[in-house]
Amino acid sequence: MTLNCDDARKWIPRDLVGDLGNPEQQWLQAHLQDCPSCCKEQELCADTLQQLASVSDVPVPHHFFVYPDERRSSWLAEVLLASSQGWRVATVAAGLALALLIGLAMSRFRFRAESGVYSFSFGRPLPSYATPLPPSIDVTALKAELKHLLETRSERERLELMNTLRKEFHEANRSLNRKQRHQWDSALATLEARLNDRLEDRSVALKTGVDRSMGNLYQTLQLQRQQDLAMTRNRLDRITAQGQLKDRETEEILSTLLQVAHFQEK
């Protein structure tokens, strides 16, 4: 195998450190015999390693002994380590019990910060504040919302009731004979017809009410329009009368002026 200079230069430090296998070593040696620049590189590397190897250790400025006082960062740990196994277990158990007690005490401790007022209590529930309602509440919107909720609820309940009735009828149908079932069916049909009639009556009444309301609204609008028209007409008449009056005054002034001019000519 022939080695190029780049690879040889990578292998030189590995060879000097003893990190190169036997065949690679041989290839490197073969390359170094023919390549003076790589030979120089090897010398430089060897020189660096020699310099590194020649560095001598300096003596310590003082001893670095450790004294027991330096180790006592935690007296509790020291005491624990010095004591026997039984004492250690007992201490740990006591510590855990204490932590549990503190935890329980903390869980009964109540704290509340509300509108700038801080309340503390231990074991008892905190007194409730009568919070004033905000000054502006839209009563109409609230009413409308409540009404809507009630309507939705009643509608839902009605549907649920109908479904329950249907289910019960269906269940009851199973245990009935043919005649009874016929009677049930007819009763149901009658009930349904009555319900439908009532619903129709209600819708008719609603429609009539809407028509009446629309008629009233129309009449009101008509009346208002007529009143507006009358007012406008009156105003126009007044303006016209004022105009006529002014015209007459102007004519009188003009005639007076004409008369004066006429006299002056004479």
Next chain:
Amino acid sequence: MEQILDSALSKNRSKSLEKNQETAWVLASQRGDTVAFNRLVLKWEKPIYNLCLRMLRDGDEAAEATQEVFLLAFKSIRRFRLESQLSTWLYRIAANYCTSRLRKRPAGVHLSLDGSEEGLQLRQNLQASGSHELDLLQAESDYRIRSAMEFLQPEQRIVVELKFFQNLTFEEIAEILETPVSTVKSRLYHGLESLKVRLERSSKTSRQRN
């Protein structure tokens, strides 16, 4: 031949004795024996201090770091398991401490390598004290290497330190730094390349000055 075998055996025996003694000191330290721990300090303070010195390049800071390393070791000796070597564990504490300290340093704080005040001062001091020429050269070489190492990234610097100054294997370094061996090698070769360039430049400057 027998002499060689005898010396090898006695070396092995003394190593084993040393290891047993160290294990005994560790066990005693784990029981809270401060004297035993201080024996370990006495054994390892020089390599740890030199590691800190080469990493941090400041005598006071290195001393402070060494003290901190032994204090940390003393505090956590109970967690040390004898499965690994004590040296590996100590080097890991020192490496982590120095690397984190280096990272906390503001960026761009380097001493100039070529013709720096510190280098000239060192040279003048040695000359004034009438030191031997060889000592002078050695001191200057040490200084140049320490300065060149300062330009390495903390991760590269610690690998170079552990490999060339503490003479550890790649596997041991990987265990200390808790990184793969391939990463350790890559950091070492990049660090070496950088050192080579710096040292070459420094040699040229030194020659010109002389």
